[in-house]
Amino acid sequence: MPNTDEYIGVVISDVARLLRTEFDRRVRRLGITRAQWLVLTRLHRHPGASLSELAEMMEVEKATAGRMIDRLVANGWVARRTQRDDRRVKRVYLTPEAERVHKRIWRVAEATVEDALTGLSAQESRQLMTLLQRIKKTLVSAVDAVPPGRTVVAGRRAASRGARGLNGKAAP
Numbered sequence: 096m097p098n099t100d101e102y103i104g105v106v107i108s109d110v111a112r113l114l115r116t117e118f119d120r121r122v123r124r125l126g127i128t129r130a131q132w133l134v135l136t137r138l139h140r141h142p143g144a145s146l147s148e149l150a151e152m153m154e155v156e157k158a159t160a161g162r163m164i165d166r167l168v169a170n171g172w173v174a175r176r177t178q179r180d181d182r183r184v185k186r187v188y189l190t191p192e193a194e195r196v197h198k199r200i201w202r203v204a205e206a207t208v209e210d211a212l213t214g215l216s217a218q219e220s221r222q223l224m225t226l227l228q229r230i231k232k233t234l235v236s237a238v239d240a241v242p243p244g245r246t247v248v249a250g251r252r253a254a255s256r257g258a259r260g261l262n263g264k265a266a267p
Contacts, residue, residue, distance in 0.1 A: 110211075118207045122200055131172075132204075134163050135189060135197045138173060143186040145178075172196060 099105045119129050127135075137152045138144060144152070150160035164187055167173040172193035178184040189197065212220050 114207060114211060117211070118204060121203050121207060125196075125199065125203070127196065127200060130163060131167060132197075132200050134160075134167060135172065135193055135200070138187060138189050139194070139197050142188050143176075145184055145186060149187060167193070 115129060122129070122132065133153060134149065137149060141148070141152070146160055146164065147157055149164070150157040153160060153163075155163075164173060164175070168175065172190055174188050174190055175185045176188060178186055212223075215223065
């Protein structure tokens with residue numbers, strides 16, 4: 096049985112979970128949840144997204160996204176507007192107050208990551224980012240290549256990993 100502490104998928108998952116936990120701790124005093132912040136971030140990058148588009152971006156059900164938007168509307172952070180050419184479609188936009196909240200929260204997110212990377216040199220931080228972006232690009236390409244409803248069989252692309260196994264160590 097492999098040592099899961101040395102398995103790259105477990106390490107990446109653990110780091111992501113710990114970053115989320117620390118971020119949640121830091122923003123709790125600002126009165127916003129990570130889920131709400133994620134909605135604000137998506138809308139900041141994609142103003143006027145529809146509820147369906149937001150649900151897809153956030154990888155949640157449309158009803159879940161709708162409840163999130165309802166809470167953000169109640170807080171005065173987002174506004175729904177009817178699409179001119181199709182009144183059935185509601186577009187969602189950040190309010191000026193939400194833009195201010197987004198900037199404050201983004202500074203907290205940046206500080207959380209900076210603190211997490213304290214033990215790395217500037218060059219190591221850049222290298223980490225470069226490598227993670229390459230991995231992301233590879234995974235996005237793989238996901239985009241699989242038709243909806245089909246799954247990828249584990250190990251089918253093992254040869255493309257080259258000399259390294261899934262745990263990041265050289266293969267025997």
